[in-house]
Amino acid sequence: MTEFNPQQHLDQLADEYQRRATAIRRDLSGAHSADFAEQVTERENDDVLRALLAEAEDGLQQVERARQRLSAGLYGQCVQCGASIGVARLSVLPTAERCMDCLRASEG
Known part of the structure; x- marks a missing residue:
């Protein structure tokens, strides 16, 4: 099993969002x-x-916020309660800001 590299995942996600936004802007023009x-x-x-x-564009903003948390040493911590988000969740959603408990509580 390979080690989770948040920076790599965030970079890939940002590239994908940027390509998508560029193509859409081109189509709109x-x-x-x-x-x-x-x-x-x-x-x-x-x-x-x-x-x-x-x-x-929202996805790009989410990536930027995740990069800021990474730089501050807070990546992987829930912004609401401070609990660990978990590598399994972050590997699927690298921009996750909240743990599953806080996410469920906000949806309920």
């Missing part, structure tokens, strides 16, 4: 059809793209 009916569909697609862009 394209010209629309002169045909009105086609424009309606394109504008609806643009709304979806803007929502996807917002998700990618």
